[in-house]
Amino acid sequence: MLDHEKVLKTATKIRLEDIEAKRVLSYKYKPNLRYAWDNGVALGRYLTELKNGRIIGKRCNSCKRVLVPPRLFCELCWRPTDEWEYVKDTGTILTFVVSHVNWDASRVKPGQRYHTPAVIELDGAGKDQGILHLIDEIEPYDIKIGMRVQAVWRPPEERIGAITDIKYFRVIGG
């Protein structure tokens, strides 16, 4: 039923060079999209504790998870969460990546370190309860799933109350 000829006529292939050379006309626009997102109670506490060098979660007594980042309701049990509870800043690598590309698809330059984000199951949070963060102080391709890691914090005077108050996690023995 799909007529090859008809389909071919539906769209016109062009390349970026055609736009740059004005063989194809275009309009360029940069929207001014800047945001200030309210933290709310739970995230606000999370960020404040990060500034203090600690990771805090909130327990749900129904599914027994300690939710990190903390939230006021458990999305699985659909009920308000219970006590605040600190978790350790050590954990286990559940999975990781060695990324040769940056956020905008440009390539990491020769000499720069590849990005190594990982999902890290924090001690005390519960099975598979991980957070996204970066791994460093190890050759990217030496990282293995299951390695034990510990947070490396910024010095107290440099912390601002952000996830980046933890610089990265490093691999520890045992």
Place this chain on the structure above:
Amino acid sequence: MGLRRVAIVGAGITKFYRYAQETPKELAYEASKMALDSCGMTLKDIDCVVLGTAPDAFDGVHMNGEYLIDGAGGYKKPYMRHYVGGGTGVLSPIHGWFHVASGMFDTCLVVAEEKMSSAFPHPAGAFLTIFDHTTEQPLFPTLIWIFAIEMHRFMHRNGYTKEQIAHVAVKNKANALDHPSAQLGAKITVQDVLNSEMMAYPVNRLDISPTSDGAAAIVLAAEHVARRVTEKPVWIDGIGYCLDTAYWCNRDLYYPDYVEVAARQAYQMAGIKEPSKEIHVAEPYDPFTYKELHHMEGLMLCRRGESVKMLLDGVTQRNGNLPCCPSGGALGVGNPIAATGLMKIIEIFLQLRGEAGKRQVPGKPTCGLAQAWGDLMQVGTVVVMRV
């Protein structure tokens, strides 16, 4: 259930390109007009329009659905937009199904469009904003990270290797050579995939589907209209859709629960008890090579941990017992986010009617399935069709 039977009676699709000159409206028009022409209908015969187009951030037009609408035939018609990231294309017929099955409308034009090429420096950059803005975005994550993270976990838990998974790219890109819309049909080898540029271990460049511009459309009709309009209506017999939590770090990514939940809904509605036997042809969503396998397991087309065996045994080839992605999939045809799922629906539609040309799987299949996925490893959308 008290709801009416709904059939797909026509389909249209544009060519997919990395950069197309056409505006979103023009792309939508080309696909919509082709769909109407394919079943001899005009805009007057259409009672309502549903449209899916994924993030406004790609096309660069806020409220993209409303902007597109005259190209999708929506002039002075009842219209709704739906959107679940990559899952949109299979949610489209589901959304349209409700309109007709409920008895409110007799016909529905279902359109899906995406123009990713407007976004600079690269459409991938738009994905920066799907992550949590406070706890994840400061780390500058990319979508490739999240796929690589999932692929790594999938390989680790199941003991799969990159060589095995690469066969999906080889199969799909070869299948795509026969699809008129295809952007990247090609004959490649497993070695080509492994040698292609490393993007983010374990994902190589040829493991990934391209960003694309494109649109697709189908026409849905209630039974009494369908039988008038075509000799081979394809019935939507099962629908399922399910969303998982956005806290994607709090689950084990090796298995897509959300796809299984959606699949169960669809199978129950369609009366399917053994999907691996009763589904004759499938189009699982394959934005990355491993995803086809990941979804095959979630769709219960095989047991957990057995998808690679099915692939390597040739079961999922066009002449195998359960062909998967005979169209060439996202990997071969292209991935204009919302339109890809609808391209897969159209493929099953054509396969069940015996009209897929060189892509036709043998054996006169009568039951097929299309599935899509989207967001932060979140959504599963499934449609089961029969002829």
Place this chain on the structure above:
Amino acid sequence: MALVERLQETTQVGYWCGEIPLEYIYTYGRAGEAFYRTLIEKEKILGAYCPQCDAVFVPASIFCERCFERIEGNYRELDPVGTVETFTVLYKNLDGTLKERPEVIAMVRIKGAVGGLLHYLREVDPKDVNIGMEVKAVFKPKDQREGGLKDISHFKPL
């Protein structure tokens, strides 16, 4: 459980700043390309004629939105004149600061067409603008035209 965050001072609200760092290059499409080239080269407004609806649509489009027929190529070059369908007078800029002079934006229905263009209306006192006024386009010098709506500098009364 009622609304939860209740603060005594506004400075207590915690927030996180960020942005969506994208920019866009929009192509005009097949009809749009023809429309803007006609503006640049011939100083005419390109419309497209639908025989079924007996109407010329501006800007030109490859399809008629009303009956969905393909009208690609049924192009008509129209003189850049029209009437003010409606207008407004702007006193402030997008950032809230006061404009030096009030600015008139008008929806100009192009003569002979269904549809028109939104553009600046100048060389007239805002007090003297009225609906139905006849206006015509003033183009930028040819070497300054870039292929966009601003190749027309503004509209002015006939």
